[in-house]
Amino acid sequence: MNNALESSQNIAGSITIPLAPPGFKSGFIGIIGRPNVGKSTLMNRLVGQKIAITSPVAQTTRNRLRGILTTDRAQMIFLDTPGIHKPHHELGRILVKNATNVIDSVDIVLFIVDSSTPVGGGDRYVAELLARTETPIILGLNKADQQPDDASELDGGYLALAGDRDWPVQKFSAIEGTGLNELQDRLIDTLDPGPYYYPPDLVTDQPERFIMGELIREQVLLLTRQEIPHSVAVVIERVEETESITRVFAAINVERPSQKGIIIGKNGSMLKTIGSAARVAIQKLIEGEVFLKLFVKVEPKWRESRSLLADFGYRDEE
Numbered sequence: 001m002n003n004a005l006e007s008s009q010n011i012a013g014s015i016t017i018p019l020a021p022p023g024f025k026s027g028f029i030g031i032i033g034r035p036n037v038g039k040s041t042l043m044n045r046l047v048g049q050k051i052a053i054t055s056p057v058a059q060t061t062r063n064r065l066r067g068i069l070t071t072d073r074a075q076m077i078f079l080d081t082p083g084i085h086k087p088h089h090e091l092g093r094i095l096v097k098n099a100t101n102v103i104d105s106v107d108i109v110l111f112i113v114d115s116s117t118p119v120g121g122g123d124r125y126v127a128e129l130l131a132r133t134e135t136p137i138i139l140g141l142n143k144a145d146q147q148p149d150d151a152s153e154l155d156g157g158y159l160a161l162a163g164d165r166d167w168p169v170q171k172f173s174a175i176e177g178t179g180l181n182e183l184q185d186r187l188i189d190t191l192d193p194g195p196y197y198y199p200p201d202l203v204t205d206q207p208e209r210f211i212m213g214e215l216i217r218e219q220v221l222l223l224t225r226q227e228i229p230h231s232v233a234v235v236i237e238r239v240e241e242t243e244s245i246t247r248v249f250a251a252i253n254v255e256r257p258s259q260k261g262i263i264i265g266k267n268g269s270m271l272k273t274i275g276s277a278a279r280v281a282i283q284k285l286i287e288g289e290v291f292l293k294l295f296v297k298v299e300p301k302w303r304e305s306r307s308l309l310a311d312f313g314y315r316d317e318e
C-alpha cells in the first residue's frame with residue numbers, strides 16, 4: 001500500500017487525511033494588511049474558488065476565514081484577516097484585535113500592500129505591529145497590473161517598511177494571477193516540513209452556510225454602496241435541501257429603519273436585485289438550484305452590542 005495515501009486521521013468519522021510524504025511542507029499563513037489592498041481577492045485566487053467576499057468598499061472582510069491550498073509539495077492554510085486600521089467602534093476593536101492575534105499564531109505573515117498607490121499611514125501602522133513579532137514575514141506587492149512603467153519610487157516606499165529587517169518581497173497581481181506561482185514558491189521555501197492538516201481537496205474550513213451569508217452580504221455592499229456601509233449582518237436562518245433544489249432563508253440585519261427601506265427599495269426592487277445576484281452566487285457555490293428568501297430586520301446598534309455581535313458570529317478569537 002502506498003504510504004502517502006494511507007489514512008492517518010479521521011475527521012468526523014468519515015473524511016480521511018493522507019499521510020504526508022517525506023519533505024512535504026505545511027503551515028498557516030496570515031494574510032495581513034490595511035483595508036482594500038486585495039487580501040480576499042488574493043486568497044480566492046490562490047485557492048481557486050470564491051470563499052472570501054471582495055468589494056471596492058473598504059473593510060468588507062469581517063471574520064477570519066481559512067482558505068486551503070494543497071499542491072504536490074505543500075499544504076498552505078491561509079487566514080484572511082480583516083484590514084487592520086485604527087478602530088472606532090466595538091466591531092472595529094474586535095476585528096483589529098483578532099487580526100493582530102493572528103500575527104503571532106501563524107507560521108508566516110504575508111503582509112499585503114497596494115503597490116499601485118504610494119505607501120501611507122495605514123501601511124505604516126501595520127508595519128509597526130509587525131515589528132514586534134518573531135514570525136517570518138513576506139512582503140507582497142499587489143496590484144502590479146496597475147503600477148506605472150517606472151514603479152521604483154512606489155516600490156521603494158514599501159521596501160522601506162521593513163526597516164532593518166530582511167523581508168523577502170514578491171510582486172504580483174491577485175486579479176490577473178501574475179507572480180502568484182513565484183509567491184507560492186516563496187511561501188513553500190519558508191515553511192517547515194509538516195503534515196496534511198486538512199484533506200487535500202478541501203478549499204476552506206468554513207461551513208457552507210457561513211459562505212452563503214457572506215455571498216448575500218457581498219451583494220448588499222455592492223448594490224447599496226455608500227448608503228449601507230458596514231451596518232449589515234446576514235444570518236442564514238434555515239436551509240432545506242431536497243434532491244432538486246436547496247431552499248435558503250436568510251435575514252439581513254440592519255441598524256436603522258431607514259436602512260431597511262434602502263435595502264428593500266421601491267416596491268421591493270432592491271431586495272429583489274440583491275436576492276437574484278446572491279442566488280446566482282450561491283448556486284455556483286453549491287453547484288445546484290437554489291431558492292433564496294430574504295428578510296430584512298432592524299436590530300438597533302448591533303455593532304455596539306457584544307451579545308448581538310456574538311449572535312451574528314463575531315467573537316474575540318483568542
Ligand SMILES: Nc1nc2c(ncn2[C@@H]2O[C@H](COP(=O)(O)OP(=O)(O)OP(=O)(O)O)[C@@H](O)[C@H]2O)c(=O)[nH]1
Nearest residue numbers: 036037038039040041054055059060061083174175
Ligand atoms: N487592479 C487590481 N485590483 C485589485 C487587485 N487585487 C484586488 N483588487 C481590487 O481591490 C479591491 C479590494 O479588494 P479586496 O480583496 O476586497 O481587499 P481586502 O484587502 O480583502 O479588503 P478588506 O476586506 O477591506 O480588508 C477590489 O475592488 C478588488 O477587485 C489587483 O491585483 N489588481
